[in-house]
Amino acid sequence: MPNWTNDLPDEMTRPGFRLVRTPPDRPLRAVATAPQLQICWTHWWTGRTRPCEKPDCEACNAGAPARAHCYLSAIDLSTHEHFIFECTAKAAGPFAEWLENYPSLRGCHFTAYRPKRRRNAPVEIHCRPIDLATINLPTPPDVIQIMAIVWHIPTSAIDLDDPDNPHPEMKTDRKTVDQMRFNPADAVSPRQTNPGNGEPS
Numbered sequence: 001m002p003n004w005t006n007d008l009p010d011e012m013t014r015p016g017f018r019l020v021r022t023p024p025d026r027p028l029r030a031v032a033t034a035p036q037l038q039i040c041w042t043h044w045w046t047g048r049t050r051p052c053e054k055p056d057c058e059a060c061n062a063g064a065p066a067r068a069h070c071y072l073s074a075i076d077l078s079t080h081e082h083f084i085f086e087c088t089a090k091a092a093g094p095f096a097e098w099l100e101n102y103p104s105l106r107g108c109h110f111t112a113y114r115p116k117r118r119r120n121a122p123v124e125i126h127c128r129p130i131d132l133a134t135i136n137l138p139t140p141p142d143v144i145q146i147m148a149i150v151w152h153i154p155t156s157a158i159d160l161d162d163p164d165n166p167h168p169e170m171k172t173d174r175k176t177v178d179q180m181r182f183n184p185a186d187a188v189s190p191r192q193t194n195p196g197n198g199e200p201s
């Protein structure tokens with residue numbers, strides 16, 4: 001049920017994790033808190049970015065192109081906002097290079113910007129080390145779980161505790177997932193995140 005009130009709240013947002021893409025007009029500077037990238041194939045489908053749910057994927061079945069997106073938790077040191085950064089796999093090359101030299105992305109200071117300064121223009125990312133003794137990085141959130149919330153996939157559809165599979169794929173039984181997606185009893189809990197606006201980037 002919605003919780004209505006006549007009083008303006010003291011704080012305009014609740015705790016949670018925003019999904020953040022590189023803005024067109026200014027660089028985004030942040031420090032990764034997650035050790036690894038989480039990568040998922042997605043479609044721009046029905047007006048939003050959705051995960052590919054192969055082999056039974058509505059978008060694939062309609063011939064829609066897919067592209068890989070990368071997700072990484074990071075903190076903006078100027079605002080202290082801890083958020084989920086999204087970029088295309090194409091833009092994320094510097095993170096992969098970083099991981100060739102360091103065991104973890106945690107503590108990687110990165111700048112992401114769009115040289116053409118247009119929405120959806122290609123993103124460039126530059127990484128540099130930061131002195132971890134000077135900052136106190138928060139514990140990273142579970143990015144897969146947060147993206148399940150963003151994508152309206154019930155978290156019960158994802159086996160997050162399988163030690164043999166640290167990168168679980170989403171269950172692809174569409175009927176089951178759709179049943180859970182639209183069944184209030186399986187609704188994800190309200191500690192959630194701001195789902196962002198689902199635009200491509």
Ligand SMILES: [Zn+2]
Nearest residue numbers: 052053057060
């Ligand atoms: Zn698909």
